[in-house]
Amino acid sequence: MQRYFLAENYTPKEQYEVTGEPYHHMVRVMRMNTGQQVYLAFQNQLSIIAEISAITDASVILKEIEKEQQEKELPISITIASGYPKGDKLDLVVQKGTELGAAGFIGFPAKTSVVKWDAKKLAKKQQRLEKIAQEAAEQSHRQVTPIVELLATEKEFLEKVATYDVIVVAYEESAKQGEHAQLARILQKVEKGTRLLAIFGPEGGLAPQEIETLVAMNGQLCGLGPRILRAETAPFYLLSAASYQLELM
Known part of the structure; x- marks a missing residue:
């Protein structure tokens, strides 16, 4: 139907x-x-x-x-924030992230982002991603269409970060050091209705200065298992882990 x-x-x-x-x-x-x-x-x-x-x-x-009786949305609202990656990787993140239950997507210019979009290109890209999110929401029988926002500056991004209840920062160095329990602890404690922002770097990862800024804003550094994931794969890991913890456990 x-x-x-x-x-x-x-x-x-x-x-x-x-x-x-x-x-x-x-x-x-x-x-x-x-x-x-x-x-x-x-x-x-x-x-x-x-x-x-x-x-x-x-x-x-x-x-x-x-x-409709069946609940389709995650108990918490998870927004995926991605430093602008190369090519069409953000298309994939929005499409599959929508299927996995993300409430929203934010694109931002990370310090290691190679892609540089002007205002015109950002507006056109956002329209494309909104269409992808809508089609994915229809296909996966979501009850809402995720919000997509593409930001032009770091300042805009940090203003958005400050509005969330919980901030999770996927950090490659945490995975290298063997940290793998922080994400589980966060998901075990969050209450229904919590607005959680999950931040992911582009191919080059997040720069040390960005990590320091996000930690100062109460960002919690998390490894995503023992393997190093690509920029477009890491959001799917987090959303799947959230679904398992919050919907299947």
């Missing part, structure tokens, strides 16, 4: 009207007819099964059949 995200909060209604891109996809791409059912996901993390009751030239009219 297809899933569509609506830019509104759920409130009980006799009918729901879908326009714009979801309308186009339902009518032009999927060629849906009256009587067919879809999922409608709302901004406040509620989703329903709805049946198409009418199709007009500009909108699809649906009626609620029942609310």
Whole structure:
């Protein structure tokens, strides 16, 4: 069953009207007819099964059949912050990170980032990543679409860092030194609803100065197992560990 995200909060209604891109996809791409059912996901993390009751030239009219019962979101909100990597690696991080339950993604210019994007390129890249996140959220039956933000300066990034409840910094040197329990301790203690920011460097890692700054902001350094992971692989390790600890244990 297809899933569509609506830019509104759920409130009980006799009918729901879908326009714009979801309308186009339902009518032009999927060629849906009256009587067919879809999922409608709302901004406040509620989703329903709805049946198409009418199709007009500009909108699809649906009626609620029942609310979706299964919880799809992680108990805590995890945002992945990645120092800009080379090529299309950030595309992969957003796509697979969305499937694994990330609530948001932040791209930032790390000191070792090779990629340099101006404001125009950043805006275009953000649009692409938002589309990737939406499609991945639909495919994985998420109840929300993750937020994507691409930042232009270190100052903007540090301002974002300061707004989170828990800050985790994936640090290669911690893994080399054999540290492997810090992440487990953090995940065992976090309470439901916590906003956690997980920070990852680009291919060259995070510079010592960046580590010092993040530690001064209460960032907690964590190794991710005994192996050294690529910039695009490390976020998946953390999200999988969080899912195991918070959803399966």
